[in-house]
Amino acid sequence: MLDINIYKKLSHFDLHVQLKAQQERIVLFGPSGSGKTTVLNCIAGILHPDEGHIRLKEQTFFDSNDKRKKPTPIQKRKIGYLFQDYALFPHMTVEQNIAYGMKDPAIVKELLDVVGIKHLLKTYPSNISGGEKQRVALVRALATKPNALLLDEPFSALDDQTRCECQDELLRIHNMWRIPMIIVTHHLGEARKLGQRILKINDGTLIQE
Amino acid sequence: MDEMNLSPLWLSFKTAIIATIIVFIVAVFLARVLSRRSFPGKSVIEAIFLLPLVLPPTVVGFGLLILFGKNGPIGKVLIEWFNIQIVFSWYAVIIAAIVVSFPLMYQSASAAFQGYDAHLEYAAYTMGASKWRVFWTISFPLAWPGLLAGLVLTFARALGEFGATLMLAGYIPGITDTIPLAIYFAVESGNMKMATFWVIIIVVLGFSAILWLNWWSKRHMMDHSNNKKA
Numbered sequence: 001m002l003d004i005n006i007y008k009k010l011s012h013f014d015l016h017v018q019l020k021a022q023q024e025r026i027v028l029f030g031p032s033g034s035g036k037t038t039v040l041n042c043i044a045g046i047l048h049p050d051e052g053h054i055r056l057k058e059q060t061f062f063d064s065n066d067k068r069k070k071p072t073p074i075q076k077r078k079i080g081y082l083f084q085d086y087a088l089f090p091h092m093t094v095e096q097n098i099a100y101g102m103k104d105p106a107i108v109k110e111l112l113d114v115v116g117i118k119h120l121l122k123t124y125p126s127n128i129s130g131g132e133k134q135r136v137a138l139v140r141a142l143a144t145k146p147n148a149l150l151l152d153e154p155f156s157a158l159d160d161q162t163r164c165e166c167q168d169e170l171l172r173i174h175n176m177w178r179i180p181m182i183i184v185t186h187h188l189g190e191a192r193k194l195g196q197r198i199l200k201i202n203d204g205t206l207i208q209e
Numbered sequence: 210m211d212e213m214n215l216s217p218l219w220l221s222f223k224t225a226i227i228a229t230i231i232v233f234i235v236a237v238f239l240a241r242v243l244s245r246r247s248f249p250g251k252s253v254i255e256a257i258f259l260l261p262l263v264l265p266p267t268v269v270g271f272g273l274l275i276l277f278g279k280n281g282p283i284g285k286v287l288i289e290w291f292n293i294q295i296v297f298s299w300y301a302v303i304i305a306a307i308v309v310s311f312p313l314m315y316q317s318a319s320a321a322f323q324g325y326d327a328h329l330e331y332a333a334y335t336m337g338a339s340k341w342r343v344f345w346t347i348s349f350p351l352a353w354p355g356l357l358a359g360l361v362l363t364f365a366r367a368l369g370e371f372g373a374t375l376m377l378a379g380y381i382p383g384i385t386d387t388i389p390l391a392i393y394f395a396v397e398s399g400n401m402k403m404a405t406f407w408v409i410i411i412v413v414l415g416f417s418a419i420l421w422l423n424w425w426s427k428r429h430m431m432d433h434s435n436n437k438k439a
Contacts (some may be wrong), residue, residue, distance in 0.1 A: 100333065
């Protein structure tokens with residue numbers, strides 16, 4: 001289970017988010033600049049909250065009450081993160097990107113079949129479409145066998161048809177994987193389609209569930 | 210020209226290569242550590258790093274003389290503890306070359322490390338990669354074009370260093386006579402043939418370095434923009 005309760009002072013507002021997730025898809029929905037990505041960055045370990053705690057399964061990544069414990073480094077959190085711009089390594093082929101943190105080749109093989117990007121393995125990211133990049137980034141993130149998956153506006157750069165296909169694939173993959181997924185979006189239709197729970201965030205505060 | 214002494218060529222090359230290697234390692238390390246961090250005093254530290262770029266080389270040489278002279282804080286320790294005298298030695302030539310060329314490498318490296326998306330490194334971390342692995346597999350290859358440009362400029366600057374070298378190392382034939390010093394003292398002594406020879410050598414070297422860098426950068430840019438298949 002993912003259990004977070006974080007407080008962080010930001011330049012325009014204070015971020016205060018509390019949520020618990022079982023193996024479900026939670027959508028963080030809200031306007032740009034409302035603190036959604038900061039929440040993901042805190043969970044991943046890129047940023048640290050000022051106060052609160054972040055726990056996943058039996059691991060405590062951050063606990064402001066335990067002053068002796070340093071925040072768990074990003075590398076040790078076992079959290080998959082799909083960045084908004086996909087962050088594919090431009091100097092590596094799709095295959096090398098996926099192999100970078102791969103734990104189990106069998107899982108990757110299965111994922112490649114699901115998302116249909118096998119033919120792209122020897123290609124560089126600069127030569128594939130937005131939808132393909134999104135699929136590669138998803139496979140790459142899952143290849144590390146993460147305990148949770150964070151997705152930051154994963155479909156924002158895609159056209160409507162590709163967006164719809166990628167959303168369906170994500171739902172299929174979640175049915176296979178059953179890990180907590182936190183999806184950030186400012187697109188209401190997407191939030192409704194993907195979220196088993198939708199949390200609305202505005203100026204750093206959850207205002208409605 | 211009958212008694213052409215080629216020692217300035219070898220000395221300059223030896224000095225420039227050693228200085229470039231040292232500067233590359235130190236500047237890349239510092240640039241990587243500082244490039245994506247902000248903390249109070251960072252601007253002051255960076256201003257100190259870049260100072261030799263804007264100061265006259267004689268001022269840099271004067272500062273080095275104060276530091277490495279017999280009674281200077283570093284010079285004194287080196288003489289008393291290790292019996293190493295810096296001033297008027299080949300070490301002085303290397304130190305002068307390092308100090309004046311360092312800003313060029315630091316600036317290039319700093320720009321190179323800020324030139325790619327930080328998410329690429331974070332993505333690697335989330336996949337469990339260590340800092341060391343991220344540096345060698347992500348940061349370094351992505352920054353390499355900028356680092357290479359810095360490397361060539363550093364080498365060229367180290368090769369052409371004159372003012373600070375003269376202040377700290379003086380002109381001792383066979384020991385501290387780099388090409389720029391050889392040119393100056395050849396002109397001083399009226400040996401224009403010798404001066405012309407060394408001028409041609411250093412112009413050819415500098416020109417070749419820049420030409421090669423431009424050619425390499427263009428090729429590299431084309432590799433990235435073309436449909437590159439493995």
